[in-house]
Amino acid sequence: MSAVLSPAPPAADRAAAAGGARAVLALARFEARKLLSSAPVVLAFVVYIGWIGWRTRQSFAGYPALQDADRSTQAGPLLVGMAVLLSANLAVLRSRRHGTEDQFAVLVVPRGRRTAAHVLALLPVVLLTAGCVTGQFTWEALKPGAIGHGSPAELLAGPLTVLLFGAVGVLLARLLPVPSAAPLLSVCFLFVFVLGAFSFQGEGTRWLAPVVSEASTTPLPSDLIGRPAAWHALYLAGAALCVAFLAVLVSGARGLTVKAGVALTLALAVTGAVAQAGGDSPALTAARERATVTPEKEQTCVERAGSRYCAFPEWVPRTAQWATVVDRVRSLTGPAAHDRQLLVRQRIDARYGPAADSAIPPATRRDQVTVGTAWGGNRVPEFSTAVAAVLVAGSEAASDTMCDGRMVTVMWLSLSWQDDPVDALRRVRLDDSVSGAAIVLSPTDPLTMTEGQTDVVRRLLQRPLAGVAAKVRAHWAELTSPKVTTARVAELLGVAGPGKADSCA
Amino acid sequence: MNPTVSASGLSLHYGRTRALDEVELRLTPGVTGLLGPNGAGKTTLLRVLATAVPADRGSFTVLGHDPRTARGRQEVRRHLGYLPQTPGFHPGFTAFEFVDYVAILKELTDRRARHREVRRVLEEVGLGEVRGRRIRKLSGGMRQRVALAAALVGDPGFLVLDEPTVGLDPEQRMRFRELIARAGEGRTVLLSTHQTEDVAMLCRRVLVMAGGTVRFDGTPAELTARAAGRVWSSTERDPGAKAGWRTGTGTFRNVGDPPAGADLAEATLEDGYLLVLDGMGAGVAA
Numbered sequence: 001m002s003a004v005l006s007p008a009p010p011a012a013d014r015a016a017a018a019g020g021a022r023a024v025l026a027l028a029r030f031e032a033r034k035l036l037s038s039a040p041v042v043l044a045f046v047v048y049i050g051w052i053g054w055r056t057r058q059s060f061a062g063y064p065a066l067q068d069a070d071r072s073t074q075a076g077p078l079l080v081g082m083a084v085l086l087s088a089n090l091a092v093l094r095s096r097r098h099g100t101e102d103q104f105a106v107l108v109v110p111r112g113r114r115t116a117a118h119v120l121a122l123l124p125v126v127l128l129t130a131g132c133v134t135g136q137f138t139w140e141a142l143k144p145g146a147i148g149h150g151s152p153a154e155l156l157a158g159p160l161t162v163l164l165f166g167a168v169g170v171l172l173a174r175l176l177p178v179p180s181a182a183p184l185l186s187v188c189f190l191f192v193f194v195l196g197a198f199s200f201q202g203e204g205t206r207w208l209a210p211v212v213s214e215a216s217t218t219p220l221p222s223d224l225i226g227r228p229a230a231w232h233a234l235y236l237a238g239a240a241l242c243v244a245f246l247a248v249l250v251s252g253a254r255g256l257t258v259k260a261g262v263a264l265t266l267a268l269a270v271t272g273a274v275a276q277a278g279g280d281s282p283a284l285t286a287a288r289e290r291a292t293v294t295p296e297k298e299q300t301c302v303e304r305a306g307s308r309y310c311a312f313p314e315w316v317p318r319t320a321q322w323a324t325v326v327d328r329v330r331s332l333t334g335p336a337a338h339d340r341q342l343l344v345r346q347r348i349d350a351r352y353g354p355a356a357d358s359a360i361p362p363a364t365r366r367d368q369v370t371v372g373t374a375w376g377g378n379r380v381p382e383f384s385t386a387v388a389a390v391l392v393a394g395s396e397a398a399s400d401t402m403c404d405g406r407m408v409t410v411m412w413l414s415l416s417w418q419d420d421p422v423d424a425l426r427r428v429r430l431d432d433s434v435s436g437a438a439i440v441l442s443p444t445d446p447l448t449m450t451e452g453q454t455d456v457v458r459r460l461l462q463r464p465l466a467g468v469a470a471k472v473r474a475h476w477a478e479l480t481s482p483k484v485t486t487a488r489v490a491e492l493l494g495v496a497g498p499g500k501a502d503s504c505a
Numbered sequence: 506m507n508p509t510v511s512a513s514g515l516s517l518h519y520g521r522t523r524a525l526d527e528v529e530l531r532l533t534p535g536v537t538g539l540l541g542p543n544g545a546g547k548t549t550l551l552r553v554l555a556t557a558v559p560a561d562r563g564s565f566t567v568l569g570h571d572p573r574t575a576r577g578r579q580e581v582r583r584h585l586g587y588l589p590q591t592p593g594f595h596p597g598f599t600a601f602e603f604v605d606y607v608a609i610l611k612e613l614t615d616r617r618a619r620h621r622e623v624r625r626v627l628e629e630v631g632l633g634e635v636r637g638r639r640i641r642k643l644s645g646g647m648r649q650r651v652a653l654a655a656a657l658v659g660d661p662g663f664l665v666l667d668e669p670t671v672g673l674d675p676e677q678r679m680r681f682r683e684l685i686a687r688a689g690e691g692r693t694v695l696l697s698t699h700q701t702e703d704v705a706m707l708c709r710r711v712l713v714m715a716g717g718t719v720r721f722d723g724t725p726a727e728l729t730a731r732a733a734g735r736v737w738s739s740t741e742r743d744p745g746a747k748a749g750w751r752t753g754t755g756t757f758r759n760v761g762d763p764p765a766g767a768d769l770a771e772a773t774l775e776d777g778y779l780l781v782l783d784g785m786g787a788g789v790a791a
Contacts, residue, residue, distance in 0.1 A: 019612050019614065023610070023612040026609045026614045026616065026619075027609045027610070030602075094595055095593070098593045098594060098595050099592075100592075100593035100595065102557060102589050102593070103587065103589055103592060103593060103652075104607075105557055106557050106582055107582060107607065107611055108579060108582045108583055108610065108611050109610045109612060
């Protein structure tokens with residue numbers, strides 16, 4: 001038996017290769033320092049970090065669903081990416097622009113390795129972006145109202161976009177070595193990816209964009225989101241590395257490692273691109289259908305003060321906040337409603353994915369209140385209104401058609417206990433007004449207030465809470481009887497009535 | 506003494522133009538001057554020796570390394586310092602950063618040792634005080650010294666300088682000569698120049714090129730000796746002279762074959778250079 005052994009590379013070759021690798025790293029460190037201190041990158045980071053601070057302070061009204069918060073980290077890095085594209089491009093073109101090509105061409109580190117150093121120099125800025133993304137997400141996660149789970153793959157999209165854009169800047173400099181190319185490409189990217197001038201239609205093509213944010217006002221449970229985030233991260237990583245290897249290849253480094261790198265990373269990018277375009281699986285579609293049509297099968301319920309709160313598992317910690325609202329509203333009602341056992345059920349329409357914003361029909365079951373998946377801000381008075389409407393009218397479906405003086409009681413119950421009742425009135429109305437007729441938002445179908453009802457509610461909200469509450473308790477039966485007029489309600493509660501009769505038309 | 510650089514039959518054509526034609530060369534430590542008119546092939550020879558362009562034919566070695574192979578070329582580059590005719594600079598870099606950058610490209614990878622070396626060469630060229638200043642704020646002479654520092658960093662055994670004193674004022678030129686003379690101590694320097702006084706003051710050896718070939722290879726004294734007895738003064742330009750020009754005293758200095766009884770003058774290296782070129786044009790208008 002014989003064995004064929006390939007000869008080991010000579011020691012001199014190994015030493016030269018090691019020296020070359022060290023030189024590439026040293027050059028990458030130098031270029032990274034230059035890149036991080038370049039004006040576009042510094043400016044982009046100042047704006048980006050400022051944007052994070054400004055946005056995250058008030059984002060999600062303080063109650064983020066982390067499965068949405070992870071996506072919200074993806075837009076900011078686009079700005080950094082464009083700055084990196086510009087600066088990396090200029091760094092590669094530096095020798096050509098300032099006539100040092102001839103000098104550097106006869107130095108030991110060849111052009112291909114210099115290009116590799118430019119690519120490696122992108123890593124610190126990518127890591128810094130990752131740090132910003134992590135900081136932004138951690139900020140959201142540390143908010144007391146945070147629920148849910150973020151996806152590491154979603155969090156990777158921003159840094160990988162920066163890497164991709166930087167690598168494109170390096171490749172562009174090698175393919176089209178003119179300083180105007182990168183600014184022009186940046187403008188194109190700005191229009192395509194940021195301003196959305198070109199719409200990526202279809203499941204296959206829209207995921208080719210580096211950032212597919214799919215902003216939604218209705219967070220879905222993590223397992224119903226169905227975004228191919230991991231495949232997209234693979235696609236981005238493959239594309240960025242493929243572009244980087246291509247840049248090294250076109251710079252003259254035609255070694256086997258580089259060619260294999262191009263082939264492998266291209267395969268990764270294609271695999272990611274194909275897999276991410278697969279669309280929703282039948283299992284996901286079925287799960288979304290179940291969560292929409294029969295949420296009770298998916299939810300966890302807890303009892304609080306005689307009422308039952310059913311939520312998708314990630315939202316269970318939030319039931320305490322819902323219960324606070326229910327308790328506050330119920331405490332103002334008459335004795336008949338005091339002991340009513342409400343069922344507060346979280347309902348969503350998940351059938352059209354995370355970007356859809358479908359209306360939820362009112363529940364027909366008596367004493368059932370719908371709550372959405374978003375919370376904080378205007379969602380609180382909206383839920384409060386739904387609770388009050390069910391306590392007054394019996395059910396969401398019944399309150400939907402309410403066009404009488406009960407609306408005054410509903411709105412007073414909903415708003416009077418809040419920190420700034422008149423401001424809450426403004427926020428719960430679609431047109432942000434505190435006078436005239438308006439639509440009142442709720443988790444399901446909206447309610448309507450006439451001009452007269454608005455006037456009476458506003459007058460009541462300006463009165464001391466305890467005094468009005470006593471009258472509400474005293475006249476609860478009449479205040480909640482169908483067909484009671486707004487004028488009569490005003491009279492019972494001791495404020496001036498409306499100028500004209502109710503009209504919901 | 507073993508030559509640092511040894512070239513044999515080096516030829517390079519640009520289309521039909523013979524830029525280099527069978528150049529033979531042996532360079533040893535010390536400063537060797539390379540004289541020649543424009544288009545003589547000086548810069549082409551330097552670029553070939555600096556491995557910037559390959560020769561069509563012939564071969565050369567630098568410290569025993571043959572640049573025709575990739576590994577040999579890398580080895581040549583490891584021992585090379587090259588200052589091109591019009592060096593470029595990155596104006597936003599400081600002098601230190603620029604030389605440091607070149608040092609990295611020469612594979613000086615140990616950061617501390619590299620920075621020590623960069624400081625050393627900047628001190629050597631007299632820029633230690635301004636090493637933190639951006640290149641855009643340096644004078645032309647200072648920039649040229651930055652380029653020399655970049656060529657010197659890493660202590661190369663073979664230094665190629667292509668007309669480094671062009672555009673410098675006399676004081677800067679003198680300073681540069683000092684630097685080149687110091688650089689030539691213990692290493693091989695090939696200095697291309699139009700300035701015969703540079704060669705006279707600095708070089709242990711001189712090559713004269715014309716038409717892509719080496720026309721003279723010897724010491725400056727030998728080049729000067731070529732003109733001994735072939736330089737004379739006259740009140741009118743001698744029509745038989747190969748070159749002649751009016752001097753500051755109003756008399757004519759003639760170079761060529763003097764007539765009988767001519768008032769012979771002391772020959773200079775420039776006279777020898779002109780005679781080597783033998784009327785190939787050296788701007789010697791009457």
